[in-house]
Every structure is written in C-alpha cells, then in structure tokens.
Amino acid sequence: MSMVLNEDQMMLKDAVRGYCLTNAPVSVLRYLRDQQSEDGFSRELWRQMVDLGWAGMTIPEQYDGFGFGYGGLEIVLEETGRTLVPTPLVSTVLLCATAINLGGSEEQKSALLPAIVKGELIMALALEETPFHNPTRIATTARPQGAGYVLNGSKQLVIDGHIADKLIVVARTAGGQDDKEGISLFMVDRTATGVDVRRTLMVDSRNAAHVTLNNVQVDEEALLGDLHNGFIVLEKTLDIGRIGLAAEMLGNAQEVFDRIIDYLKQREQFGVLIGSFQGLQHRAAHMYSELELCRSAVRRAFDELDGAQEDIPILASIAKAKLSEVLCNISNEGVQMHGGIGMTDEFDIGFYLKRARVAQVLLGDATFHRDRYATLSGF
C-alpha cells in the first residue's frame, strides 16, 4: 500500500498540471458556455489530451493502452478538476472503457478499447431514470427479438450523451423494478433508429443529455457481459466511476481552497489582511483538515484499484461520501469568503459552486453513500 505518489506519478502530475494551466484553464469552460457550443467541449483540446495519452491511461497495453493504471487517471482527473475543463474522460475513459474492460468479450474489447485510446470513440453510460441515483431502479426494457433485442425506455443525466458515438444502456431483461438480478448492459449507437438524444443544459455546464429509446433494435453482439447479470459489471464500473469522480472533486475543492487562501493573503479590510482574522483562520484550518482527509480517501481508493482491489465498494463510498460533503462546504465558503465579487458571474469561483452540486449527485450523493457504507459494514 502506498499513500503517496511515486516518482512517475509525480512527474505525470506536473505535466498534466502544466498542460491544464496553459491550455485548458477555467476560461475554456466559460468560453464554451458563453458561445453556447453545441458539443459543450473542445474537440481540439480533446485531441491534444488524447495525444498526451490520457484516454489510454487505464487501458491494457494489449488494446493499445498505456497501462499506467488508475493512479494515472487519478492525476488527470484531479488536475482537470482544478480547471473544470470539459472532457469525455469521465464518460468514456472512466466509465465506459472500464465497463468494456470488465465485462466485454475479446471481440468487443479489441473493437472498442483501441478506438477509445486513439480518441476516435466517445461513449456514454445511460443509467439513471429518476432524479435520484439508483442503479437498480431500472424500468428500461430489453426484450429478445430474433437474435437480438428491442430496447424501450428513457434515461436522464447521461453524461456526454449528446456527443457519444455509442451508449451503454442499462436495461432490464428480467426481474422486478428494484432487483439486481435481471439487469443487462447493451451497447447502442447514438444514431440508431429510435434513439433520441437531447442535450440538457446543466447548471454547471457539464455535458449531459436525456436519452429516449423507442423500439431500438440491437443485435446480440450489443450485449455487454452476461445476460441478466449485468449488475456485477455495472456496480464495479460505478465504484470505479465514484472513485474517479471523487478525484475530480478533490481537484475542484483543492482549487477553490487555494484560491480562498490566496485571497485571504491579499485582501485588506480594516487596515489588515483579512487572513489575519481568527474567525476566518479557523474556518480555513477546518477546510484544510477536511481536504487532507479527502485526499487520503481518494489516494487510498486508487492505490487499492491498482493493487489488491479489495474493499473497493466501501472505499468508493468513503471517497464519494466524503468528497460530496466537503466539496459542497468548501465551494460555499469559496463564495462567502470572496464576498460580493464571489457572487458575480465574471469571477470564476461560482463555476465551482455549480460543479459541486452536480458532482455530488452523480453516482450517488453523500447520503446515498453513507447508507451504502452502513449496509456494507453490516449495520
């Protein structure tokens, strides 16, 4: 077990950070938002990131990936989280590539993973059906028809759904509404007949879409993993997704915190730097402490992902619960401690406040994960 980054990882961190500061600062998100970009992300920047190897970070070398491990993706997510640059990293690399890698057949892996590494394929996971994260509440159906299936249903909060070439759709092939059994995963082309994808404009300008499936026909190769048993792959994928999101949120929180500390050191009021007021100092010290715990929770989970892979569900819930709570608090403090200027759209800090709330509900909010932690711990 290692709670600190190794030398390779430190070098990667410096490189990713340097890239983000120079090429992908917060102004990228602002520009995309203000221009009402249809894609909601920059294909040009994504191309550069792909060239830097980010899309292949976790993909095994046999599929043209770089096998840097999840520890590499951790660094990329944290640093892109600092600047909020929109990328398909979460949708495509963190979630879908993971699902394919975990559940895909040799053919599926060979066909899809190299394309992801090369940045030629963007994918999205179509999971949620209610306003609250609930991976077993699946009403979308996949009925067998001939050698394939027919899909019907509707999905919300599909991250990057509108720019994805392919969707992984979580559908029910058996069982009742909340059963784990009877869930299956299907890969569906976004342009297939009956698929309607509509971008939803989110408060944080993160890319998301609403997906409707109306008698969508897929062939049997579309099935990812075992029929009825998709939940096993799905849950593993979601846990890795939660850990990855936590890394991104750590980047969000760290950036807000750093900006707060900078501001406390330069803003004068009543003839002194406001950072010398004990009330603000103590709040800063509390935030620092919580952030340290967050960093450890994220590091610990990633280290385990690249190691023995024990206790991943519980480590995922620890990380996501902790980050959800702390990022919301720190992003609130970000506005409050900057005062009036923090409330203006011109200033960046509001972007983090908005991102915090969307990030916290994605793949389960703090309450969801505390409940899950308790269940996993047997109480």
Added chain:
Amino acid sequence: MSMVLNEDQMMLKDAVRGYCLTNAPVSVLRYLRDQQSEDGFSRELWRQMVDLGWAGMTIPEQYDGFGFGYGGLEIVLEETGRTLVPTPLVSTVLLCATAINLGGSEEQKSALLPAIVKGELIMALALEETPFHNPTRIATTARPQGAGYVLNGSKQLVIDGHIADKLIVVARTAGGQDDKEGISLFMVDRTATGVDVRRTLMVDSRNAAHVTLNNVQVDEEALLGDLHNGFIVLEKTLDIGRIGLAAEMLGNAQEVFDRIIDYLKQREQFGVLIGSFQGLQHRAAHMYSELELCRSAVRRAFDELDGAQEDIPILASIAKAKLSEVLCNISNEGVQMHGGIGMTDEFDIGFYLKRARVAQVLLGDATFHRDRYATLSGF
C-alpha cells in the same frame, strides 16, 4: 399572544432569581452530591419554595393554588435551572399535578392538589421502560381484580421516584405493546406492598429511581382518568412536561452562556483578553443567536399554555428539540471555552454538561422530537 413577560411576571422573575442566588446556588447540588444525601434534595429549601408559592403556581385557586398560570412556573423552572437546585418541581408540580388536573376526578383533585400546593405531597411519574423515551411502549400491566387492579412491571428513569409519596404509573390495560389505546394511569403509594423503589445515581445527580411493581394491588379509586384512554391525559401531560423541561434547560443554557461571556471578558492569554479573538467571538455570537431562538420557543409555548392551548404538541416538540440540541452544544462549549479548569470537578461548569445530557433524553431527545414534529406536520 405575548412574547414578552408582563410586569407581574417580571417581578416574579426578579424574586425567584434573587432567592435562587442567595439560597439555592449551585453549591447546594454539589453539597447534596458530595454528602451522598439520601433524598438528593433539601427538604428545608423545598419548604421555603413552597412557602414562596412555587408548588401552587399552576394549580387552580379552587384547590388552594395560586392560578399564576404556567407562565409563573416557566419563570421558576428557568431560574432554578440556572442554579441546578434539585426540587420536586418537575416531578410533582409540572408532571403529576398537571396529570391530576387534566384527568383526575373531582375527588382526586380535592384530595391531592391542595396537598401538593402545601408541599405535603411529592409525586412521581413512572413511565419509561426502555433506554429510549417511548410513551406507547408500555409492557407494565394492570389486570382487573375484584373492584381494583393488580400491577406488574418495571419502570426506569422515574424522576424523584425514591422520594415520592405517590407514583402515577403508566400501565397497559388493553392493546398491544405500542398501541396508544389500552393505556391507563394508576396512582400507587410508594410504600404499597409489592412496590420496590431503588434510587439510581445519575451522572447529573438528578433524582431518579428504578421502580418494580410486583403484584401491587390498588383499588378502583387509583385509576386516574378513563380506563384504556389514559394516553390522552398522558400525552397532554408529557407535552406540558416537555415545555417545562425546555424552560429549565433554557435556564441551564443561559447560565452557561453567561459564564462563558464573563470568562471571555476576564481571561487573558497572549497579552489580550481571550474574548477579543474573533474565532471565539463568532462562536459566542452563534450561541447567542441560538439561545435567543430557544428563549422564543419556550416563551411561545408557555404563552400558548396560558392562552388558547392550540398546537401544544407541535410547540412542545419545537421547544424540546431546539433546547436539547442547543443546550448540548452550549454545555460542550462551556467546558471547551474555559479550558483545563472547565474539566475540573472543583469548577461548576461540568455540572451543566452532565445535566444537559440527562435533560435532553428526558421526555424525548432532539431526534425524537424532530421525528414527532415531522409527523405532526404531515411529512
């Protein structure tokens, strides 16, 4: 509706406060504890309080009381709460006299209320059977026998049980474990055959006892209120008890807060008064704000008790939930802000910390009352 005390009440407040400061300061509780007093309260002080009219505050004039209303008892409870002086006010006046007044027959009232006013009768309510407040979870039974009943069961946290002349026992005469229906109230002499009362030494030195009822025979006059329908009287009594306890807790909290503020104004560290540190100032300001809300919640409830008596259950839950939460926080701050000296037994502040926890569980803790508030509010 009046949220401020009237002139009579203000005069009473000054008088009660003066009496407590002079005759019943915190040292009384300390003395009783250190001497391991068997009674756990001072009969001599109680005699003086009775002479001052405290025991008859809420009892109608027709039963020799003074009809000062609950607003009078509010003041007495708050001020005795400030000095923690042990009295049978809660057990006898707040709870049992109220129950008799609400549910008693003319004969019962005439026989008992004047005796309470004169300080000749101490009573206790024997309710709880589990470690958590639950007024419907009654397993103690009262079986009809001849013209009377036979009681069996065991009760815990019976305030003043060991000094009470009579107990009001909550027993089940019908229905299942958690039913509201089928609960009846019986008056039982403490010295009756089969009654075993054992004082329990509580952390806050408040008087409490464990009561065991082993085939205790009572006659039909022992029934208080209607058979099977005792819960109506019980619940009203408990709500008035909760409101009264909240007043006492307000006194506890106000006293701790005043002591904190005094200390912040006199203790020097690093060459300045510690009260000038913004970190402590802000915490004090938060406590002050919460305490103001507490005072309003208590005042509002008492004003309603002496008025239209609408919404008493919800006002009781507001007051008890709020005070339970705030008193715990303020009593923690009491120790923390006094530093090392606050941890010593020689210093008084620890008594309030201890009282806070017992007071908060009595008749339902904060969680219980938030749950009840939600239920009463229909969500």
Added chain:
Amino acid sequence: MQELDQFRDNARAWLEHNCPASMRTPMTEDEVVWGGRNPTFKNPDSKLWLERMAALGWTCPTWPSEYGGGGLSKEEGLILAEEMQRIGARSPLNSFGISMLGPVLLEYGTDEQKLEHIPPIVRGEIRWCQGYSEPGAGSDLAALGAKAVLDGDDYIINGSKVWTSYADKADWIFCLVRTDFDVPKHSGISFILFDMRSKGVTTRPIRLISGASPFCETFFDDVRVPARNLVGKLNDGWTIAKRLLQHERTMISGFGLTSGRASRGALAATVEGAAMKYRGDTTKLSDAVLRDEIARYKIDSEAFAFTSRRSMEEAKTGKGPSATSSMLKNYGCELNKRRYELLLQAMGNQALGWESGDHTDFSKDELRITREWLRSKGNSIEGGTAEIQLNVIAKRVLGLPEMPIAAQKKGEK
C-alpha cells in the same frame, strides 16, 4: 383603546372599499410597484391602489402628515398592517426611499430637504438607489474612496460605487462620499443626495452567478451636485450611514421569516412537499435522513419567526431597530440558504438545470429554484456579511472586547 378600535373599524371599511380585488392576491416579482418618474404598472389596478394609498399617506403610514405621510401612531400603523394582512392586500409601493432613505431623512434632514424629498417618496414619484459599497471597500464600508470636492455652491463628485440596486432605473441616489481625506476614515464621510440624470453619472448592470440581477456598477465622473443636497453635517455622514444600515438589516431579516412559509410557485410551497413529490411519497417522506434535516430546518424557522415577533414586541417598548437586528439579519439569511440547500436535496437532478430551451427537461419552477439557490448565497454577503453581523453581535450585544490591532485606524469590524 376605544379610539384604536374605532381606527381599526375605519381602516377595515376603507380597505374593503378601496383595495381592488386583484390587489388582494399574491404578487409575482414582475408585478412589484417601484414607482419613479417612469413607473411601470403591469396591472392597471396597481396604479389605482398606489394612488389611493398615497393620497392618505398610507404608503408610509407613520410618517408625519406635514410631509405627506399617514401621520399614524405606531399602534395605528400596526393595526393598518394587520388589516391589510387580513385581506391579503399587496404592498402598494416597494421603495428604498421608504425603507432606507426616508427614516434617516426624517431624522437628520433639514426642513427644506424633507419638504423636497419626502412627499415624492410617499407618492412613489421618485425612485431612489443607494450609493454605499465600493469595489475596493467591501465589508470595510468606511474605507470608501468616492470623493466630493466643494466648488462654489456645488460639490464635484468622482468615483464609483458597486452593488447599487436598480441604479439603472433609479431617479435619485443617496450616496456616501469622502469629503475629508486627512482624518480617520470614519470622520471624513458625508451623506449626499443627487439626481441620477446629472451629467457624468453612468451605470453598468452586474451579472451574478444566478444570472441577470438588479445590481449595477455606478460611475461618477465630475458630477456636479448642489451643496444644499448634503444631509446632516459635513463629514458626519457615517452617523447617518450606520443608522440607515440598521434599517436595512431590519428589512433583510424578513428573508428568514418567509422562508418557513408558502411562497410563489406551488412546487416550492414547502421543502417537505417537494421532497415527497419527487420521491412519490404520499403520507411520509421516505428519506428519513432528509426528513430529519427538514424538520430541523422548520423548527429553526418557527423559532426564528417567534424571535422576530418577540423582537418586535420588545422594540415597541424601545426605540427603533436595535443591535439584535444583526442577529435576525444573519440568522434569517442562513435559514434562507439552508432552505435552498434542502430544496436541492429534495429535488435531486431536477434542481440542477440551467435552461430548458423548447424542451421540458426542467420545468420553469425547477429552473427558478436552481437560480434562487444560487442567488441565496449572496444573502450572507449583501447588507453586511455574516462575518460583520457576528462581529456586531459579539461586540455590541455581548460586549466582548475589541482586538487591539496595531498601527492602523480602527474601524467597525
């Protein structure tokens, strides 16, 4: 006592007769009447209602009748408010002239100033804005830099203000300016009034994280203002400024008061209603943890409402807004922020939209709540930050000592 009963009967009868039916319904934000030189009345009844009330001076019921006010006693004013509330009558006029400038002008203005400015305020003919905050000053309000230099019978004003609500729509401004640079910061400030049409005044709206806002930046470039428009003594403007801030806080603390109650859209009527609706619950909120948090919030809201009431009753015996206004302001704002955080939890993903285009992914109500949630974050900044209010409570209410800060001019902290 009898006279008050008589007054109540008369007021009730008058209102019954004169308050149009459409003025007895809840008001949406775009129906609020702000008056001014170019007033907008979305509903013609609003105009009628304003005129009728203004004719009696009942837009400002307790102001002296010699300046057009209602001339009512405090008790009568309360009765009028109760009677209006009884029939759900709308406030006929929303105005910083009424809530902020008027009270201090009545206290500190010359008779000429009162005669010039108070009647138009009462009648809603002049719309005022407040020139207090400056970009560099923030909470340290007294560190302001906009300056006024005497030139004959006029002051020449230069500088800029920020957070000027509705500066782009206001007719006049009441403004803090520095008139002496050689004294401690609080001692060189004056309070001055001028027409926003004056040459050299420009405004620029501010966009907030929640979207468009009534706030502006306001710039003064050699603005010429008659010296007689100075209110109070030269360099003594800070006294007036502080007084006015108390009135502002009293107004803002109303936030928390409404926060426990029903508000505009049906959706946000109650947090618990929203939480149940989005979960499909009918009798009991199924998320026990959220239920507990909502109950905590509602209990605090109720206790806060009781406290506001108590504070009012206590003030009746006293003399206007007291230092507890800081407590009410702060707590009320925090309650409002909590309310929106809970609404977000209540609504899940549906509270995270920004725009809906032609689609129905997010309803109007949902989008409104998201924006209001963002906007609520400013509650504990505007009108004196939470930190400032806590400082005021600590020092003025609790009497805690001032930190002896070295080598600087000490100010309100």
Added chain:
Amino acid sequence: MQELDQFRDNARAWLEHNCPASMRTPMTEDEVVWGGRNPTFKNPDSKLWLERMAALGWTCPTWPSEYGGGGLSKEEGLILAEEMQRIGARSPLNSFGISMLGPVLLEYGTDEQKLEHIPPIVRGEIRWCQGYSEPGAGSDLAALGAKAVLDGDDYIINGSKVWTSYADKADWIFCLVRTDFDVPKHSGISFILFDMRSKGVTTRPIRLISGASPFCETFFDDVRVPARNLVGKLNDGWTIAKRLLQHERTMISGFGLTSGRASRGALAATVEGAAMKYRGDTTKLSDAVLRDEIARYKIDSEAFAFTSRRSMEEAKTGKGPSATSSMLKNYGCELNKRRYELLLQAMGNQALGWESGDHTDFSKDELRITREWLRSKGNSIEGGTAEIQLNVIAKRVLGLPEMPIAAQKKGEK
C-alpha cells in the same frame, strides 16, 4: 531489501519465542506498565516482557544503542512495530520518558545528560512527568511564572505547575522555568530536570468531571536543583519545549486512530454495535438518523486513519513530526469526542449513570463509557487546545498572516 527481510524474520522469531502469551492480549488500563523506582506489575509476565524487551533496547527501538536503545533504523523500527502488531503484542512500557523527554534529550542534551537519563528510560527504571502548564498560563504556555534563580552551582526553583500527569507517581520531572524576567516571554525560559524527591516538591491530585484523574497540581518551594541539570542553553528552553510539544501532539493524535476500531469492553467495541444492541436490532440499525451519523463518523475515522498513514509515509521522506501533527492531533481528538457523543445516543438512558452501588441499574461497561465520555471533553484542551491547533494550522501550514496585536509581546497563538 534482503537485510530488512532478514531482520523481519529474526524479529518474528524472537518475538514468537520471547513474548509471553498473556502479553498478546488486549491490555486493560490497570495493566499498563509505567516502570519507575517502585513499579507495579499486575501480571508478573509484564515484568518479564519489559525486561526482555529492555535488554535489546526494543522499548525504544530506534534510539542509539550507545544509550541503551535498540539502534534500529527507521525501516527496522517499522518492521518491529508491524511484527508486534501481528501477534497483538502489548507495548512493554508506557512512559513520558520515551514519548516526550527522550527524543529531545537525544537532540539537545549533553553526552553526560544522555548517559545519565536515557538508559534508565529505556529500561523503565525512572518514571518522568512533565512540568509545563501553569494555573495562570493555560494555552499561553510561555507566560509561565515558575522561576529558577542561580545560587552557586544550583538553581532554586519556586512556583507551581498544573496538569502534571502522574506527578504523584513520577520519579523525575522535566520542567520549564523562567530564568530571565527582563526579556520577551519566550526568551527567558529554560528546560530543566530534577528529582521529585527533592525537598520542597509537593503534589496534589486533581479531580476531574469524570472522577479521579492522573493529573496533579505540583508545587515547588525553594527546590534546589544542580545547574548541570539544565538541558540546552540557558534561556533557550522554548526551542526544546516546542519540539517536545510536537512529539506530544503526534502521540495524542493516535486517539482518533483507535477511535474507529475495536476497544476494550465488548459493549463499546463499535458504536453501531451498541446502537443496535440497545434497540434490539439484529441486521440493520433501526434509527435511520443515528445510522447516518454513525456512518459519517466511521467514514471520517477511516479517512483519518488513511491520513495518519499518509502522514507517516510522507514523514519517512522528511524529518520527524511536522506541522501537520496539529491537524492530526485536533482531528483525532474531535473524532474521539464525536465517538462518545454517538455512544451516548446509542445507549440512551443507560449511558447516564454515575454509580451503581450493589445494583445492576448500570453495568460496569456502561458506567465506564459515561466517565470516558466526560473525560473525552478534555481531549481538545490538553496537549494544546483545539483553538491553538487551528491557529498553528492557519499560520504555519497555510501561511496566513499574523494579526498585528498592539502593545504586547507577541507569542505563539
């Protein structure tokens, strides 16, 4: 690497052979071995175990062997700790000499001082106590008033200390005294050692809100101490004091670490276990609100444990306890306090007893938890208050500016 593996094998074999079976069980408080001139061993195996470990210097594994220490490298020390943990071996010796005095004596002491004091510490022959806090000084440790005045070859010490743990049982004391009154408070302090049997030393135990305690007040009345017992430079004791405080914080932060895990009594093994037991729950805690709070606590405890681990790994590359020790100390203490508050909620009335007499109203475990709950309130006061730790984090870790306080000698805040 191979050498370390070799060391591990040897250590494992030695422990297997030398650690008595009874020393591999959890230790109750009265079984802790403190050593000293009049040591108590509740279990004779404890004595054997101490002697065996001390013979190798493994009571202080990484201290130099020339002073009786184990002479192990950091890595070897870690391996030894792991191997001991593996078999659940008890710590053979609990001692302020090891956790506090030793490290600074090794850093600042003369060779004579090390030779005189370190070996008895390693062997547990001399029990030390800490003379730091004073009644008037509190958090402002450097404001101490106990004074030492040179008289020939001796210092004459007068004054008093408070919160001296086990002063009534200690053989020697390491003590801060003022040796210069005419300089800023931090500059006139010295660090000195003396025998508690010296004439003029008296102690008085302190009773806490939780009952009897190891703390004492300690009084010095013309105590004569040889000048050679001064450690470090005259008037430079503050440097040593601060260093020692860091070691103390590192030790205290262990609180939070164990707080998530099993502890002594079966009852308190876990908070959630207690909560379920008292509610008669078997598979799931029925109180959903408490369940959420316990989960929050446990998640924080786990993240805290990860952080301690990370801090250790980071320290390996660094140089001993860093400023993050303040963070760990503070968070660990707060976690422990939270744990006991949750235990109280878990147990309801049963956590509110004080004594049980002959009866069984409250079990021994229950009464112990009540007392421990009270005792836990001191965690955020002793070893530097929470406020001090937060100040340290703000200034040393985050680099926030010092408030320029007027007209006083500035100190650590």
